[in-house]
Amino acid sequence: MPLVTMNEILPAARRAGKAIGAFNAANYETAVAVIQAAEAEKSPVILQVYSRMFGNGKAEALGGLLIRLAQKCSQPVALHLDHGENLEQVRNALDWGYNSIMLDGSRLPYADNVAATAAAVRLAHAAGASAEGEIGHVAMGDATALTEVESACQFAAETGVDALAISIGTAHGYYQTEPKLDLERCRQIGERLPDLPLVLHGGTGTPMADVQKAIACGITKINVATEFQHCFLKNVQAGLDALDGKFSPIDKFMDGPIAACVEHLRGLIRAFALR
Ligand code: 13P
Secondary structure, X not given: OOOOOHHHOHHHHHHOOOOEEEEEOOOHXXXXXXXXXXXXXXXXXXXXXXXXXXXXXXXXXXXXXXXXXXXXXXXXXXXXXXXXXXXXXXXXXXXXXXXXXXXXXXXXXXXHHHHHHHHHHHHHHHOOOEEEEEEOEOEOOOOOEOOOHHHHHHHHHHHOOOEXXXXXXXXXXXXXXOOXXXXXXXXXXXXXXXXXXXXXXXXXXXXXXXXXXXXXXXXXXXXXXXXXXXXXXXXXXXXXXXXXXXXXXXXXXXXXXXXXHHHHHHHHHHHHOOO
8 A cells, every 4th residue: 555654543543542663674674574564463564764874875775665565565654764863864755755754853952953843844744744753862872861741742832743752761772771661751741742642762672561551651653673673683693504604595595584573573563552
């Protein structure tokens, strides 16, 4: 089916008290694993691409492939720029056929974050795309800034984002120690913004019981990158070890890692849908 924006899948998921997985693909194999997992679970999915790939030509080339895969999928798929760094990346994403974007101004002073995000929202909406912003900051190797309830409400109203990433104690990448989610903060934000899908970044390694409690508080999009990509790499490694130096054509070799990723993603999709 044609690509859908986040607006065609997230508000309904929020009303149903469920969340949708947003998985970072970086090549054909990880992308097709996301699509096959969506097919197998009969679930919408968000296929997203790291912002750094928008600065080196990879996201443009990959975009054509992702659009083709999404169009052949029987389930709704949104194609999303993850952590867009500036308006140029947003414009490029929209030009290249991505129909959903994030402008991440979460490290900027509040007013600058509002200005950049609102401009990105205008660009996205003019192109018929959906837009995500972030208030507070989910650590990316730096310090976390938990989202203040009032700023979340003000930011949502001032930017017009379609989905709002909030910081409630998760972090990007693997954790050194188990995270403690501030579910009360999440509950308050969800209560004040009852119709706005909230986004949880840093899905990797976050205890699923806490993730599911956060879904009950309004988290509707859950980003998972590290553990998914690591699943792919570990299975490539296992396949190479099994070959023990012998040759295998790449397309055949990759069937194993793809299948392992599909299984991993299916488990996440089911857990996010509370199934
Ligand atoms: P993880 O790499 O921790 O899963 O985080 C992914 C993410 O939030 C992408 O935006």
